[in-house]
Amino acid sequence: MKKLVLVSIVLVMMLALAVPMSSTGAQDKIPIDVWISFQDYRLDWAQNVAAEFNAVYPQYEVNITGGYSYETMFAQVAVAAEQGQLPAVVHYFEAATQDARDSGLFKPIAEALDGRTEINGLPVDLDDYVDPVIAYYTLDGEFTSMPWNTSSAIMFSNMRYLNAAGWDAPPATWNEVDAACEAVMALDDAPEYCWTFPNHGWFFEQWLAQQDALYVNNGNGREDRATEVAFNSEAGVAILQWLSDQYDKGYLYYSGAQGGESWSTVDQAYSTQQVAMAVYSSSDTTLYTEMGEEGGFETIASFMPYNDETGWTGNLIGGATLWLVDGLDPEVEDGALTFLLYFTNTEYAADWHKVTGYIAIRHSSNELLEAEGYFAENPNQTVAADQLDQSTITPATSGALVGGFPSIRNEVTAAIDRVLLTDEDPAAVLDAAAEASNTIIEEYNLLNAP
Amino acid sequence: MIVSPVILLLAGAAIGAAILGFVFQRAGGRALIGLALGAVAGGFGSALFMIPLDYCTFEAERESLDATFGFILVGAGIALVVTPVSWLAGKLLRGEGLVSSTGQPTQGTFKHWWIALPLLLPTLTILAVFLYYPSLETLRLSTMLSRLGARREVFICVDNFTRLAQDQEYWDIVGRTIYISFFIVVLSMGLSLLIATMAYLPIRGASIYRILLVWPYAMSPAVAGIIFLLMFNPSGGMFNYLSGNWFGFKLGWLNDPKVAPWTIIIASVWKSMGFNILFYIAGLQNVPKDLIEAGAIDGAGVVRRFWHIVWPLLSPTTFFLIVTNVTYAFFETYATIDYLTPGGGPLQSTTTMMYRVIQMGVYNNDMGKAAAQSIVLFMMVIGLTLVLFRTGGRQVTYGV
Numbered sequence: 001m002k003k004l005v006l007v008s009i010v011l012v013m014m015l016a017l018a019v020p021m022s023s024t025g026a027q028d029k030i031p032i033d034v035w036i037s038f039q040d041y042r043l044d045w046a047q048n049v050a051a052e053f054n055a056v057y058p059q060y061e062v063n064i065t066g067g068y069s070y071e072t073m074f075a076q077v078a079v080a081a082e083q084g085q086l087p088a089v090v091h092y093f094e095a096a097t098q099d100a101r102d103s104g105l106f107k108p109i110a111e112a113l114d115g116r117t118e119i120n121g122l123p124v125d126l127d128d129y130v131d132p133v134i135a136y137y138t139l140d141g142e143f144t145s146m147p148w149n150t151s152s153a154i155m156f157s158n159m160r161y162l163n164a165a166g167w168d169a170p171p172a173t174w175n176e177v178d179a180a181c182e183a184v185m186a187l188d189d190a191p192e193y194c195w196t197f198p199n200h201g202w203f204f205e206q207w208l209a210q211q212d213a214l215y216v217n218n219g220n221g222r223e224d225r226a227t228e229v230a231f232n233s234e235a236g237v238a239i240l241q242w243l244s245d246q247y248d249k250g251y252l253y254y255s256g257a258q259g260g261e262s263w264s265t266v267d268q269a270y271s272t273q274q275v276a277m278a279v280y281s282s283s284d285t286t287l288y289t290e291m292g293e294e295g296g297f298e299t300i301a302s303f304m305p306y307n308d309e310t311g312w313t314g315n316l317i318g319g320a321t322l323w324l325v326d327g328l329d330p331e332v333e334d335g336a337l338t339f340l341l342y343f344t345n346t347e348y349a350a351d352w353h354k355v356t357g358y359i360a361i362r363h364s365s366n367e368l369l370e371a372e373g374y375f376a377e378n379p380n381q382t383v384a385a386d387q388l389d390q391s392t393i394t395p396a397t398s399g400a401l402v403g404g405f406p407s408i409r410n411e412v413t414a415a416i417d418r419v420l421l422t423d424e425d426p427a428a429v430l431d432a433a434a435e436a437s438n439t440i441i442e443e444y445n446l447l448n449a450p
Numbered sequence: 451m452i453v454s455p456v457i458l459l460l461a462g463a464a465i466g467a468a469i470l471g472f473v474f475q476r477a478g479g480r481a482l483i484g485l486a487l488g489a490v491a492g493g494f495g496s497a498l499f500m501i502p503l504d505y506c507t508f509e510a511e512r513e514s515l516d517a518t519f520g521f522i523l524v525g526a527g528i529a530l531v532v533t534p535v536s537w538l539a540g541k542l543l544r545g546e547g548l549v550s551s552t553g554q555p556t557q558g559t560f561k562h563w564w565i566a567l568p569l570l571l572p573t574l575t576i577l578a579v580f581l582y583y584p585s586l587e588t589l590r591l592s593t594m595l596s597r598l599g600a601r602r603e604v605f606i607c608v609d610n611f612t613r614l615a616q617d618q619e620y621w622d623i624v625g626r627t628i629y630i631s632f633f634i635v636v637l638s639m640g641l642s643l644l645i646a647t648m649a650y651l652p653i654r655g656a657s658i659y660r661i662l663l664v665w666p667y668a669m670s671p672a673v674a675g676i677i678f679l680l681m682f683n684p685s686g687g688m689f690n691y692l693s694g695n696w697f698g699f700k701l702g703w704l705n706d707p708k709v710a711p712w713t714i715i716i717a718s719v720w721k722s723m724g725f726n727i728l729f730y731i732a733g734l735q736n737v738p739k740d741l742i743e744a745g746a747i748d749g750a751g752v753v754r755r756f757w758h759i760v761w762p763l764l765s766p767t768t769f770f771l772i773v774t775n776v777t778y779a780f781f782e783t784y785a786t787i788d789y790l791t792p793g794g795g796p797l798q799s800t801t802t803m804m805y806r807v808i809q810m811g812v813y814n815n816d817m818g819k820a821a822a823q824s825i826v827l828f829m830m831v832i833g834l835t836l837v838l839f840r841t842g843g844r845q846v847t848y849g850v
Contacts (some may be wrong), residue, residue: 004590037610071812071813072812072813074598074599074815075598075811075812075815077599078598078599078815079598081599099599102600103599104601105599192685193685199793203509227769243526244752253685255683255684255685255704255705255708256684256702256704256705256710256791256793256795256796257671257704257791257793258793258794259792259813260792261788261793262792262793266685268683268686269685269686270502272686274685274686275685296699307764330528343695384710404597404814406813406814406815406816407813407816409813410793410809410814413793414793414798417793417796417797418797421707421796421797422797438573440814443816444597445819446595446604447595447596447597447600447601447602447604448597448600448601450601
């Protein structure tokens with residue numbers, strides 16, 4: 001008898017493990033899951049918009065989940081795809097564009113719209129998005145993913161130091177940065193260092209594009225699939241040489257942090273006034289302007305300084321877009337499209353710009369902000385958009401498309417780290433990084449090329 | 451270098467037969483059965499890793515390094531099969547049960563051996579799903595070029611391993627891992643023993659001190675990492691502010707490749723000390739007072755009493771802590787490293803083997819290489835633990 005009890009207890013326990021959780025009631029609303037790579041105030045903003053969307057369109061239930069970072073979102077989505085647990089919309093950064101295309105998980109926005117001019121009463125006007133954004137995300141002639149947060153690399157200057165050093169405006173070129181730094185570091189109350197930037201691969205890409213030099217072959221991967229990197233050119237070496245010189249002179253502060261987590265080290269250095277200038281993403285223009293107001297100094301945003309010898313062709317965009325998952329139920333897909341259009345409508349695009357400093361991605365939003373007098377009051381906010389407007393669109397300034405881009409960025413940041421901290425030859429270090437990157441591309445293409 | 455699978459099979463069979471024949475002869479069994487059993491076991495062992503790999507290491511176009519790897523795998527396979535078989539056979543031949551029968555209580559045991567199976571099943575299921583299957587999958591992945599979400603996987607034999615063996619950067623990382631782990635374990639345990647001994651002294655409010663001392667262990671690595679990041683920051687951090695004001699020097703805690711590993715060591719030691727102190731205090735409470743008193747009456751000083759009475763009686767605790775601390779230092783310092791020196795530190799100076807695995811697998815999405823590296827790390831920790839049990843384990847005293 002005891003034995004029987006024992007065996008039945010064990011069996012019941014096993015059954016309890018095996019029975020799946022039953023779902024609670026039926027939902028009449030159409031659920032639309034959206035994964036965003038943020039977890040800070042930018043996620044809050046997105047969730048607020050989603051709440052408003054849910055109120056306006058009661059038939060849908062948009063649910064926004066925050067992720068850890070751009071870099072880990074990719075792994076998260078790949079795993080979800082294997083398990084058939086994909087959301088409707090995924091937020092990928094620009095470096096994941098090629099990987100996202102090759103994954104076959106997503107449907108181009110243009111294809112999903114299928115020529116419709118309105119969805120659920122929302123007008124579709126793709127021409128309203130600004131040119132650099134359209135240029136980056138139009139792949140094979142098709143509008144592929146929905147732009148949301150788009151930025152460019154610009155410079156923030158602490159004018160308390162620059163004015164004291166006799167500079168009325170921030171330096172515009174590498175030589176001017178050097179001259180300004182000489183003056184700033186000679187001040188009695190000089191900061192610890194003159195300038196800094198996050199050691200993130202994106203800045204190297206920006207300085208390369210300014211010189212109209214390609215990052216990868218085959219027209220930056222836009223004419224044909226990229227098979228090799230091209231960044232170990234004269235232009236690439238010039239960047240490393242310049243950074244190394246700046247570091248050796250004691251002008252450049254390097255926090256030691258590399259990659260996606262390096263941003264906050266620059267925030268800390270700039271807000272505590274340990275540096276006079278910070279090359280950074282325009283995504284935090286609002287924050288950096290406020291840092292100045294709180295710290296009692298004026299922050300002026302300016303174009304990213306460029307190499308005097310090769311001149312300025314233009315800068316790249318950065319940031320991320322929203323990708324529509326392929327194979328959704330038609331009603332979920334329409335709901336997701338409705339949300340994407342609502343999420344990036346004129347008013348929200350303008351508000352998003354004010355809250356963060358990412359550029360206003362629609363012409364109509366820019367007109368709205370202009371009419372409100374917002375740009376006149378906040379001159380820093382127009383810098384990134386102006387920089388992109390004045391850029392000449394070439395293969396180099398359109399940005400690279402290459403598989404395994406995030407891993408290649410790690411090779412580049414490691415090369416910059418090495419050049420700053422050792423006496424090794426920048427050309428040799430960059431060549432080694434290029435070799436490692438070529439292996440990454442070769443292996444990527446072997447596994448992903450159709 | 452081409453080696454025929456048949457030759458490997460025969461070699462394995464010969465080795466297995468020799469070993470088991472010897473075991474059978476010594477234990478008084480029939481040598482012929484031993485030889486036969488050994489031949490089967492050895493032959494099977496030689497093919498254990500080679501059949502999944504399809505004997506790829508011995509193909510014509512492979513290099514000698516691949517073949518060397520192949521021989522190691524064949525040897526490991528033979529050892530993996532023949533060792534347990536000969537151990538079992540030896541026990542059975544000598545008439546011993548599989549489970550040591552001495553000291554087994556006869557009351558309170560189950561009458562039938564099979565009742566254990568359903569009771570073990572939930573645990574075994576969880577182990578199978580979350581440990582055994584992922585381990586096998588890791589082994590498989592380590593022979594592949596593989597990316598999450600890719601269209602295909604490509605079998606590349608043991609290239610992931612041979613590349614590691616030839617990668618100077620990886621050997622540097624192995625050396626650095628050992629360096630960082632050694633100091634974490636030694637400093638954390640040494641300081642913990644010192645503090646535990648002091649906290650165990652009969653002073654007023656000792657229990658409050660003890661609680662406070664254990665607190666760091668309860669803090670999440672992420673929170674601890676951010677606190678340390680603020681304190682260690684070379685520009686505007688607390689440590690440099692104080693050292694600059696008081697002693698006139700500043701250290702590149704996070705951006706100097708010589709100093710950064712020590713920042714990780716300090717942060718990790720601080721983090722793990724609470725756990726060690728807790729166990730040392732518990733260990734000290736188990737040291738019989740009368741022994742210490744007897745020692746004191748016989749004229750032994752504080753140091754002698756500690757060295758000859760307390761330290762040997764603490765040896766089980768120390769041994770346990772060495773094993774857990776080694777595991778901690780190898781596997782659980784990722785968060786500390788990532789918060790303090792994201793990207794693996796200046797000149798990769800804080801990149802440990804575990805950090806590299808996560809970088810490779812999660813950030814670079816290079817599953818094959820990450821799997822190969824995690825196997826290397828796993829083998830290293832297993833090896834180290836075995837050495838510890840073989841050497842340290844023998845010196846542990848469990849009774850008075």
